[in-house]
Amino acid sequence: MELSALLFLAVLMGLLLLLVKGRPKARGHLPPGPHPLPFLGNILQMDRGGLLKSFLRLREKYGDVFTVYLGRRPVVMLCGIEAIKEALVDKAEDFSGRGKIAMVEPVFQGYGVFFANGDRWKTLWRFSLATMRDFGMGKRSVEERIQEEAQCLLEELQKSKGALLDPAFLFQSIAANIISSIVFGKRFHYRDEEFLKLLDLFFQSSSLISSFSDQLFELFSDFLKFFPGAHRQVYKNLQEVSAFIGHVYLLRVEKEKSNPHSEFNQKNLILNTLSLFFAGTETTSTTLRYGFLLMLKHPHLTEGVHKEIEQVIGTHRPPALDNWIKMPYTDAVIHEIQRLAALLRLGVPHMVTRDTHFRGYIMPKNTEVFPILDSALRDPRYFEKPDAFNPDHFLDASGALKKNEAFIPFSLGKRICLGEGISKTNCSSSSPSSSRPSPWPAPWHLRTLTLHPRRVVWEQDPQNTRSASCLV
Numbered sequence: 001m002e003l004s005a006l007l008f009l010a011v012l013m014g015l016l017l018l019l020v021k022g023r024p025k026a027r028g029h030l031p032p033g034p035h036p037l038p039f040l041g042n043i044l045q046m047d048r049g050g051l052l053k054s055f056l057r058l059r060e061k062y063g064d065v066f067t068v069y070l071g072r073r074p075v076v077m078l079c080g081i082e083a084i085k086e087a088l089v090d091k092a093e094d095f096s097g098r099g100k101i102a103m104v105e106p107v108f109q110g111y112g113v114f115f116a117n118g119d120r121w122k123t124l125w126r127f128s129l130a131t132m133r134d135f136g137m138g139k140r141s142v143e144e145r146i147q148e149e150a151q152c153l154l155e156e157l158q159k160s161k162g163a164l165l166d167p168a169f170l171f172q173s174i175a176a177n178i179i180s181s182i183v184f185g186k187r188f189h190y191r192d193e194e195f196l197k198l199l200d201l202f203f204q205s206s207s208l209i210s211s212f213s214d215q216l217f218e219l220f221s222d223f224l225k226f227f228p229g230a231h232r233q234v235y236k237n238l239q240e241v242s243a244f245i246g247h248v249y250l251l252r253v254e255k256e257k258s259n260p261h262s263e264f265n266q267k268n269l270i271l272n273t274l275s276l277f278f279a280g281t282e283t284t285s286t287t288l289r290y291g292f293l294l295m296l297k298h299p300h301l302t303e304g305v306h307k308e309i310e311q312v313i314g315t316h317r318p319p320a321l322d323n324w325i326k327m328p329y330t331d332a333v334i335h336e337i338q339r340l341a342a343l344l345r346l347g348v349p350h351m352v353t354r355d356t357h358f359r360g361y362i363m364p365k366n367t368e369v370f371p372i373l374d375s376a377l378r379d380p381r382y383f384e385k386p387d388a389f390n391p392d393h394f395l396d397a398s399g400a401l402k403k404n405e406a407f408i409p410f411s412l413g414k415r416i417c418l419g420e421g422i423s424k425t426n427c428s429s430s431s432p433s434s435s436r437p438s439p440w441p442a443p444w445h446l447r448t449l450t451l452h453p454r455r456v457v458w459e460q461d462p463q464n465t466r467s468a469s470c471l472v
């Protein structure tokens, strides 16, 4: 046989082998879903509008629980509060594993509270909760730290004296400073160069993580990881932040040296701190930014919040946690901001910790699960006008705060957001009305405000040479 024929045969055999190996193997008895292609999974069913849109369309055909192959990975999607609750709350232990986010996996490698599993996660969860609840590394309460930061924000806003200002950078700074104050025991000045660098690395990384290329990477990480791309930049950025965090926990590591089984090794502590910054900075600052935008767009609602704050807190005291009970309207507005912002619309990947029976299906141990939070947060059965900014969603006829079981921006169950309490205090202390008197745009500026990102530009901030983004 000629050499070329032999070569052709070898390539053909190789391709056949790859096809057979690449065909996703159905294990257990997974919920139904579109038929996957070898290697490519359900790429043909993915919409150009992004993963969320694709999943919501598939829900119409397959119901609230279905399986999608992201490349070769079968992932079970949970839609609607009933399915999400049934899994994350009623079968909390089974669904308490953390799935992977391909873009940041090489950085965290299963360390730190966000990405850890099993006993490591339990230990770090307890440690992180104690750090955030009780004392951090100093003696002041978390509430006092947030109040201090809100005061700094107010001073900074007042400095602008009515000029237009992009608050994105300030919101990022206060979110990062509160976490820093809790875990390091210190806050940074808004012009501190090291701090600005840290913020920039986070901002760049989270933009990349929420980009279209990340969604593509999520589908084909096994293959794309070998090529240059955004994932390499994210890796570099987060490594740099880890190095910054590194020296802070050396003391704790020294203390634990004699215990070979301790989870308080340097890697876990650094990546645990990185987890808190990673999970808490962009989420909080984007919520604040979106909240400001919504309130600027709806001045009559802002007026209501302002009135309530003046009545309950007055103008000379900082807001405190125990004011909440007397401020149902403000509370409802903040709930509504968090509902509409729906920052983690796809949820964060979970994983089943053992073979799990669910709604007549069997998910083998380690099957990935996405609780699609957006499907609950915009469910018309629970929110009369799901796409509108309407604080009445959270108010009863007497004006008291009304709970809504589909309100799950922080998710549910054992992996529920560790920073839920901090976020709520953050949003209230930094709400536009509590920072009055600050400059409000003239009515003609309001007309140009849109709630949709129209363009993202990178520009130099003249004051501190840091990159700033503009969403409207």
Ligand code: HEM
Pocket: 098, 113, 114, 115, 125, 179, 275, 276, 277, 279, 280, 281, 283, 284, 287, 343, 344, 347, 348, 349, 350, 371, 409, 410, 411, 412, 414, 415, 416, 417, 418, 419, 420, 422, 423
């Ligand atoms: C508005 C702001 C925030 C939102 C909307 C938010 C939302 C979420 C969501 C949806 C999850 C995933 C839960 C799951 O796995 O099902 C999560 C996890 C987490 N969040 Fe937040 N978060 C916010 C702020 C924060 C802050 C300020 C911190 C820290 C100080 C924080 C720390 C964490 C941690 C550590 C986890 C992982 C918990 C675990 O895996 O056990 N978050 N967050």
